[in-house]
Amino acid sequence: MSSKKLIEEQFDVVVIGAGPAGMMAAFAAAKKGARVALVDKKEEPGKKLLMAGNGRCNITQDENNIVELSNLYKNGRFLLSAFGAFRPGNVQEFFANHGVPTKVEKNGKVYPVSDKAQDVLDALMSVLKENNITFLYKAHVVDFSLDSENKISKIKLKKRELFPAKVIIATGGKSYPATGSMGDGYEWAAKMGHKIIEPLPALVPIKILEDWVGELQGVSAGSVGITVFQGGKKKFTDAGDLMFAHYGLSGPLALNMSRGIGKLISQSDENIKLVLDLKPYLTAEQLDEIILTDFERNADKKLSNCLFDVFSPKLLDFILRYSGLDLEKHAAKISRKERHILVNLCKNLEMNFDSLFGFEKAMVTSGGVATKEIDSRTMQSKIVPNLYFAGEIIDVDGPTGGYNLQMCWSTGHLAGESAAKNLIDIKA
Ligand SMILES: Cc1cc2nc3c(=O)[nH]c(=O)nc-3n(C[C@H](O)[C@H](O)[C@H](O)COP(=O)(O)OP(=O)(O)OC[C@H]3O[C@@H](n4cnc5c(N)ncnc54)[C@H](O)[C@@H]3O)c2cc1C
The missing domain is CATH 3.50.50.60 (FAD/NAD(P)-binding domain)
Structure with missing residues (x-):
């Protein structure tokens, strides 16, 4: 040199x-x-x-x-x-x-x-x-x-x-x-x-076992909540913006929660369940009230044509299909029990955790x-x-x-x- x-x-x-x-x-x-x-x-x-x-x-x-x-x-x-x-x-x-x-x-x-x-x-x-x-x-x-x-x-x-x-x-x-x-x-x-x-790896997307999650691929849900349970015990809750992917969950909420889930996996191999709350800022009663008001306003319409003011179209389509309710039924005819099926679905949508992604993501x-x-x-x-x-x-x-x-x-x-x-x- x-x-x-x-x-x-x-x-x-x-x-x-x-x-x-x-x-x-x-x-x-x-x-x-x-x-x-x-x-x-x-x-x-x-x-x-x-x-x-x-x-x-x-x-x-x-x-x-x-x-x-x-x-x-x-x-x-x-x-x-x-x-x-x-x-x-x-x-x-x-x-x-x-x-x-x-x-x-x-x-x-x-x-x-x-x-x-x-x-x-x-x-x-x-x-x-x-x-x-x-x-x-x-x-x-x-x-x-x-x-x-x-x-x-x-x-x-x-x-x-x-x-x-x-x-x-x-x-x-x-x-x-x-x-x-x-x-x-x-x-x-x-x-x-x-x-x-x-x-x-940290801030990683979350893989979910249920196939239905894949149906929501590309759908984003703002300001939702997720509670994490391990072995049946409540571990932590967080709220934020979520994105559904073909494998499970992404977006800021899922990425941030992956830190806590990573810790849980390292401590125990008991199964982990995630419970999604699509309306965390409303109690079940408040959400029921909002749904009831929507049904009263749209009494002559079929269920498939209601609730557009409550959920985004893609999410609504999924909720209605997943609820198992008769979509042809008119809003005026929907019972209290049927409304509660919708409320429960929105407030307690259960998913089983599969795994976290690695360094590549x-x-x-x-x-x-x-x-x-x-x-x-x-x-x-x-x-x-x-x-x-x-x-x-x-x-x-x-x-x-x-x-x-x-x-x-x-x-x-x-x-x-x-x-x-x-x-x-x-x-x-
Ligand atoms: C997809 C993605 C999106 C993100 N978005 C955000 C965001 O919006 N906001 C936010 O706050 N954070 C974000 N992050 C995180 C953020 O980008 C990182 O924390 C940040 O880039 C780390 O910076 P760094 O300088 O420490 O290292 P790096 O950005 O990883 O840079 C390290 C550099 O070192 C070089 N290097 C490594 N080994 C050698 C070697 N042997 N010889 C010579 N050079 C070497 C590499 O080539 C590389 O250029 C994101 C990360 C990813 C992956």
């Missing part, structure tokens, strides 16, 4: 992983004056970011919708400093300042006004270029060398070597491995002495580098002094709604600033 090339490759900070956490870390370090290289094994950055929010990118959660951000995460206390330094409001401001204004939608989800994840990635890329970051793509990191002080002295890539003063590992988790996140960082961290909490990974071995004020490793972590590789994860990207922006920003700050302290 020529000496010119060697000097070029002596970066102050090398960030491994050009996902949201790595890109934000590279920006924050360069902004503080560090010479930064951003390394990724893929041919382009932000593959997973482009998939976020179905291509619309739910970049964060509205601060006004949150009581205490950190309470919503696994190991949330670890994130207090990172959130304190770079909150959701800072994220919105950051993107607005770089040409991507944002808007707040239902449940406090923040999206770019353009509804395009590509705009979020483009903004990040132009910020990184403005800050003279060196991009190294198709650069697959394979290993590290440590010196006698247990510091990283060399990063070994498939085709080259780098000699940074500081290293930030932001290689993500194991979900959607085709995006490049295959858990490489866990192996390196473990080799360097870090404890890895077993990585498990997991939005995030739960588990990773143990937080107790990372300094939460800086994201610096407590084992390897010139190593920092950012993003999903750390054992923190949150619900859907922009929380996971927020964690990436905050930990990335803190890791980048800390890595550059310590550098400047050393130089001074």
Whole structure:
């Protein structure tokens, strides 16, 4: 290797992983004056970011919708400093300042006004270029060398070597491995002495045993409730937006509930039942009253032509068919008992749990580098002094709604600033 090339490759900070956490870390370090290289094994950055929010990118959660951000995460206390330094409001401001204004939608989800994840990635890329970051793509990191002080002295890539003063590992988790996140960082961290909490798929769709669920494929049901029972005992309840799929349940409610169900499966193999409440904000009596009023208003109509104000057409079609009632019967003739069949179906629709999807469909990974071995004020490793972590590789994860990207922006920003700050302290 020529000496010119060697000097070029002596970066102050090398960030491994050009996902949201790595890109934000590279920006924050360069902004503080560090010479930064951003390394990724893929041919382009932000593959997973482009998939976020179905291509619309739910970049964060509205601060006004949150009581205490950190309470919503696994190991949330670890994130207090990172959130304190770079909150959701800072994220919105950051993107607005770089040409991507944002808007707040239902449940406090923040999206770019353009509804395009590509705009979020483009903004990040132009910020990184403005800050003279060196991009190294198709650069697959394979290993590290440590010196006698247990510091990283060399990063070994498939085709080259780098000699940074500081290293930030932001290689993500194991979900959607085709995006490049295959858990490489866990192996390196473990080799360097870090404890890895077993990585498990999280925020995954739920497979249901009953075939009828497949009839509802593509139907979405807003603001519904689900109660989970295991071995006949009530375990937990949640409410939100649900999407039916040919295999079972998806959408924010199912994804968020998969975290709790995953825990139940790991503790016991007793069977799990899900009870769906299509009208959780109404008591059975209130729903009966609404149905009765609808029947009175449409007394001359057949049952198949009623209840359009109560349920969406596809859901209604299913409920009526599944109820077994005579659809030709006129509303005026429907008995109290028959109404109760409908009410019970809406309030207590039972489904038997089959299984959860794996990493191939997991939005995030739960588990990773143990937080107790990372300094939460800086994201610096407590084992390897010139190593920092950012993003999903750390054992923190949150619900859907922009929380996971927020964690990436905050930990990335803190890791980048800390890595550059310590550098400047050393130089001074
Ligand atoms: C379908 C989908 C939709 C999502 N939607 C949202 C959403 O709307 N809002 C939200 O908050 N969260 C969402 N998430 C979660 C969010 O996208 C992730 O939490 C986030 O991308 C993690 O960022 P990261 O930077 O830690 O890692 P990643 O985005 O996984 O990036 C890691 C990078 O490291 C690189 N890398 C890995 N190994 C190596 C190696 N050996 N050498 C070099 N480079 C390497 C990879 O190529 C990759 O580019 C979604 C996830 C999925 C899968």
